[in-house]
Amino acid sequence: MKKRKMCSLGVAFSGVLCAALLGACSQDGETAGASDENVVVESSSESEASTETAPNVETSAPAQTESETETAPVSGTASVLGTAVSDVTVEQPSENIQGTIHPEKLSNGAVAYVYVPDNSSYGLRATAAPILVVYGNTPYTSASALETAYSSGLASIADLEQGAVVFVNPVGETWGEDDLTSLEAAKNLFSDSTNNEQKISNYTQYGKSDAAAYPGSYTRLYVFGEGTGADFVYQSLSAGVDGSGQFFGNAVFKPTAALLMNPSSEESVDLTQLDGREIPVALINASEAVVSSYEALNQTTETLVLTSDVSQGFDADIVTEAYDQVMEHYMVRVQSSVGVEDCQTSLLRIGGNEELGLTETKNDYEFSDGSVLTYYQWVDGDENQPLVLAFHGSGSSAENLVWSSGFNDLAASEGFNLVSFENYSNENLDNAKIMEAVDHIIAETASDFTKVYVSGFSMGSMRTWALASQYSDRFAGAIAMNGFNSGMEEGAEFKTSVPFYAIGGKESYLAAFFEFPGADNYVQEAALFKVNNVSDNFVFDETAGVWGMEPAETYTITAEDLPDLTVEVSLFADSDGNVMTAFASASSAGHEPLRSATADGWNFVSQFSRNSDGSLSVDGEN
Template sequence: MNKMSGPRSVWRALCVVALSLLMISSGAAVSAQSKAADGVIVQEQLATGNELLVYVPEDPGTGLRARSTPILMVFADRGLTGDEALAMAGSSGLAEIAEAEQGVVAFVNPVGESWTAADTEAIPAALGRFDGYTGQPYDSDGQLCRVSGGEELCRFPGLVARVYLFGDRSGADFVTQHVVPGVTFDADHGRPWTPAAVYLSNPTQPAIAPDVDVEVPAYVVNGSNEVNASLEQLNGRAGLFGTARTKQQDGFHRAALLKGYDRVIEHAIQRRFHSPAQIHTITDFKKAGLRVSHETLEVNGTPMEYFEYAPRRQSGSMPLVLVFHGGSDHAEYIAWAAGWTDLAAEHEFMVVSVDQHGSWSPTDIITLLDHLVAEHPHIDQSRVYATGFSMGAAKTWGLLQEYSDRFAAVAPMGGTSYGPTPLPGEGVVPTIYFAGMESPLAERPHQFGVPNTPDARVAALFTGNGVTDDYTYDSAADPVWGIAADESIDITDGRFPEVSVGVNAYASSDGNTYTALAAVHRAKHETLPTQGEIAWGFLSQFSRAADGDVVIEDGAFDLSALGS
């Protein structure tokens, strides 16, 4: 049955591909069971003349985690019809991935009979059809329509930091020759764009290296030694690279594609707001020994969703870190982007990342905390921490103000607002706050030359923690925070060479240090694993005794531990 929807034609069909046991070069047998591509194909004509065929699973959850969902973009050996795209989605395993990721698969056709450099213009045009707006289910065509600036915009779900390209034969060569070197987007001020990762099936042409230092994670099937080497050399830091060989020399080999996605592709994520792209990794939960679960708790008659990350093997009690994402963001994304899942695996603590927390008050979050403690007796209640970015920072400040006795320490990032007037907590609350030095938002005192919310927040923090009751910004004392530090340290991270974090520590009237302010140089309104690592170095030095007193590990705060 054909359905016409404005300029788009939609095929609804069921493609059942019966597959047998397949062998890949490692000798491991993978059971590729019959898999139905049960969904719709949405067909569109891009302004570039390329045809875009979008496979949408028949799943009511499509789009609910858009800010974490990857954009899967396919360049086949030739142009496809809608029925062919539907069949390929099922036979390749891409439909299965899209359903699991609650996203879609975008097949791009060349303008002519074969791929040319001009077809790279289709990539920004196709990406313009995606949006990471999270929190609402998308319609039956896989799109969310909302009004912006008086205009209705309809977009497919997907995060631009997770654009994964899949190319077969001539489509794979198109990627190595014209995309890996970098695609210029007008929207990106002429700077080269590269994908977060590429999966290449049966390529014949080695990759042309970009002119800039950039990584392109890759998984290559049936590539020559020359092709493999050209892509491996682009992955020196993250190390996200793999190869396989199959007897199948055309099309996507289902077992190899699912294996490549699991081992390499899905672990690549790009840093936001930075060009050329910088890659950091999403935790491999199996290798890291982390248990991951998506949970729901009914609070005031409404389900609160959250994600738990905890070591599978627990040796005694463990700390808990509550994590809160930024506006229109998603719980999984912040856990990955700030490095909390890696840290949980390395230091054996539990992370709980709350989704769409803007709907919940600090009191509701405490209801969740009480539930977690009851459900997981191994949580060390003396070592409960909170952190969040932007809107999540606001939630963290709210917990500090209203329930300071429940947290050993907090680490808000990129935001200082909560309520009409920033207030101190009840008693000392060890706090490290991060501000992006190139953020267009007000993240630090006197950022635009006049007092602002960060001025009031820093003043309240200093009062509550006993640093000073008389904070007034003084650029001569310190150009960023307006007050001289008692100690300071500069921290760098090889993954992001141009970024440095200057941390100022401030002693309280009792002689101890509970307060730190961190300036993230060359960073915009964003969060990086570097910040998570520094935050954990701070948080982990504090616990809260049963009588409410703050305890400093080893008796004294160690600023150098933040850079280790």
């Protein structure tokens, strides 16, 4: 049953928050526009201005409603198209929140202004930081964008999230058809990739990485509209706009979540006309037509209806409250499938650390040779709990994997410590180094060393296979999602039996095991079956189930996050009838982690523990 949540300023949000679906798939790290040397930047809070060249900006600007030289920040920097700004006071939220504004030319021809916080941690969380996109009532100048960043509370959000804010202008004087691609164009200023060729590490004073991209994840594309900008988001963007896919094909671009301040539209819009995916939304001083249109879209979720005395600009208190309670809790998941022309997406709710009772910290472990392994950990403070290690896929991130797989929710509900490693492949960290860090983490988190489990997705699944085979006597179980161990050579041996749960999507464009028929491609399964005493002589039978192997038992689970998808789990027993091996396949699933499969995998491996002598126990029994 759909609900409408009525709130006024100062009233806390409560109840089940909006859930939604959105599309936000496009190529990472793309930049738009040509470089122009005729742009200068004045550094305020200095007695003399210093000038730098801003990239990707042309000297022709869209129509503006304010003079570019009217205002400038006291703290931070404003830059304009070809003009140095002069001093004027801009009120800041606190002396600790400062930032700079940099102009950009979007691929649709519009000018945008990117707010970059002056924060030493800026960019460190690029793979998970949200992209905050603002559509204003009138075109922004560099100075008015900076003032809005401060007065709206968005500067504080960017500072906290270690990301940036994009203030988008219309191509012309008002919002129109030429602006339909602006959301994708704004997104393309950002990259969240951890791949070597797009690695985000060193940021210039313009806030860009060496790959010429600002830090931010397409999975968290949050849109803020005010006045006519709110009307444009409602009337033109919320139904979806065709764009380019993240990995291939086409995609529908929609906000991950939205906040609309003072929309004036009195017209109803069918927001399901192109794409029926929902959008978590906070509507402030909106008409009944706007509210009803979003309620028609959000059939299974709340639409927050808010009131404010602020009639122009953003209400900072409501922006902060809506962001904390609604917007930051959602991310998009790309559903990548073989033979699908379109890049499909779904939306997931991210469990907040506070509501889950977890403390999240980012940590670095430095090895004797100076190399560093970065990891995030989620703990509740209790000692002697199980420990789950997670490895993300290529180009993804530690936090992204945890959110998309639902491991953080499981850590809270099941009571285990969770550690997710960041960028472990790019640092060329071998398995021996990983295990050195694991020993440190076990001690640091006071975890139960008999209940350490390894897991991973895609490239992280390959690492899971490698660790589980090389250090099988150290792990109580393994969960491998959509990936195989390409480095395992024929004749490779596991040291000892290891409980193993492997899953792959049937439609994954990066195949798991069953997409490579023939015994020669099943070396790792053969080794696992042998050590788990399933079969001394592994034989591949193309007719025996989706994995090419006849199971002792099967069961099916429904994916709650994707109701139309089912997961078939095949159990393989050893000669004594014990089951330590489970292979699962997800119908209609592409290359994506599935929360239901993560939970099922945990239920399977968590019954096992690894004793100090290397033997296994099942629920406390040897």
